[in-house]
Amino acid sequence: MSTHRFLDRRSALRLLGAAGLGLATAACAGPGGGADAGRPSGTPSGLATSGAVKGTLSFAHWRAEDKAVLTELIASFVKKHPDAGVEQDISPSDDYQSTALRRIQGSKTGDLFTAFRGAQFEQIVKAGVYAPLTGTDVVGRYDDALIAPGAAKGVQYGLPYQLVFNMPLANVDALEKAGATEAPKDWDGFLQLLDDLKGEKYVPLAWPGGDAGNAGQLLNTMVMNNAPDDDMFTKIESGEYKVTDDWFLSTLEQYAQLRPYFQPRATGSTADAVTQSFASGKAAILATGSYQMAGVRALGAKFPFDLVAPITTTADKARYEGVFNATFVLGVNSASAHQRAAFAFLEFLSDPANAAVYANGTGQHVTVKDVEYTNPDLKAVAPWLTRKTLLAPRFQFLDLDIRAAVENAAVAVVGGTKPAKAAEEAQRVIDQKRA
Structure with a gap:
């Protein structure tokens, strides 16, 4: 992570930017793409894909920070389809998680x-709300290896639109000021980096421990190399693994080692508070993900970004460098009275030119093929598109109460609970849910 390395990276990105970065997304499939990655075959079931595009449709999502860019795109869509309209129905992400269905x-x-x-x-699929997209031309506009999270039992129900990296976001200037010479390759190196940042009077690691939706993002990278299998949380939910197993206890013990490097009262901190701390330059690393780059810029941050994942093992045992996620799964409502217009808007968003407007305007990589990224921050983290990354494991949980129990164990440890006790309490909740 030396100064020279950053300069080399920036030079390379200028070359990538000149050619367009759309082709790079194909390499981000990672092992998380799984055997089911790719486009299912078949034909759509009753989806209105032709005919007049008219009526005002509702677009429900959780990203208020995208509203302005989407408003711009909607204006272009309406110019193309004058008899149609789109109203955004936006809820906070936590509310959307619990009430959207x-x-x-x-x-x-x-x-x-x-x-x-x-x-x-999974819940929305089971409820029959999705109009299947299998067999429609729009599916072919996406990278096959990245749309598996929108498929179930061979049917493509939704299209994951965003490609994000759920791993700590770093202030490159702070890293260089702390004398970092290379990216940490092991746990000792990561702790040393945090210690060096602390010596430079930074909060080394800003973590929103009081915000459940964001606090759990750090767990993705904390377990990626500790766990015996890539589907570790699926196996915790099924009972094959337990949070009292050695690998997860080791993870909780490492959370305890991070205590001196978090901000004061970390377990009660909100995402807004730590994002502000990072944007102002007080904190060197924000333990959430690339999805907050645009928000940090909106708060006035001028420093360059990179991503820095904790490698929790020795270098020779590390299987992954980081994690990614394919989310913001777009779908057409099977009961919609404006299904034709909804599908037309999905097609519009899936056009590479329009997807580029969304990506560059919101600071989000997308899964649409052949998109050219001009946003400097997207270019800055573009090398991660080709690195060894794991599909973010925290989203393997299908029971959100079990996920909360696992993630709350880490929060409890940061708050001072002994790792073994936190694990036992979490496992008790899991056992009760599985009973």
Whole structure:
């Protein structure tokens, strides 16, 4: 992570930017793509894909920070289809996670809607809300290896639109000031980096321990190399693994080692508070993900970004350098009265030129093929598109109560609970849920 390395990276990115970065996304499939990655075959089931595009549709999602860019895209869509309109129905992410299914069922809202990968997507599939997209031309506009999170039992129900990296976001200037000479390759190196940052009077690691939706993001990278299998959380939910197993206890013990490097009262900190701390230059690393780059810029940050994942093992045992996620799963409501318009808007968003407007305007990589990234921050983290990354494991949980128990164990440890006790309490909750 030396100064020279950053300069080399920036030079390389200028070359990549000149050619367009769309082709790079194909390498980000990682092992998380799984055997089911790719486009299912077949034909759509009753989806209105032709005819007049008219009527005002509701687009339900959780990213208020994208509203302005989407408003711009909607204006272009309406110019193309004058008899149609789009109203954004935006909820905070935590509310969306818990209430979206109830609200979009029966098309009360969300003619076109988004879903979180994992538990919410599975719930919406089971409820029959998705109009299957299998066999439609729009599926072919996406990278086959990245749309598996929107498929179930061979049917493509939704299209994950965003490609994000759920790993700590770093202030490159702070890293260089701390004398970092290379990216940490092992746990000792990561702790040394944090110690060096602390010596330079930074909060080394800003972590929103009081915000459940964001606090759990750090767990992705904390377990990626500790766990015996890539589907570690699926196996915790099934009972094959326990949080009292050695590998997870080791992870909790490492959380305890991070205590001196978090901000004061970390377990009660909100995402807004730590993001502000990072944007102002007080904190060197923000333990959430690339999805917050645009928000940090909006707060006035001028420093360059990179991503720095904790490698929790020795270098020779590390299987992954980081994690990614394919989420913001776009789907058409099966009960929509404006299904044709909803599908047309999905097609519009899936056009590479329009997807580029969304990506560059919001600071989010996308899964659409042949998109050219001009946003400097997207270019800065573009090398991660070709690195060894794991599909973010926290979204393997289908039972959100079990996920909360596992993630709360880490929060409890940061708050001072002994790792073994935190693990036992979490396992008790898991056992009760599975009973």
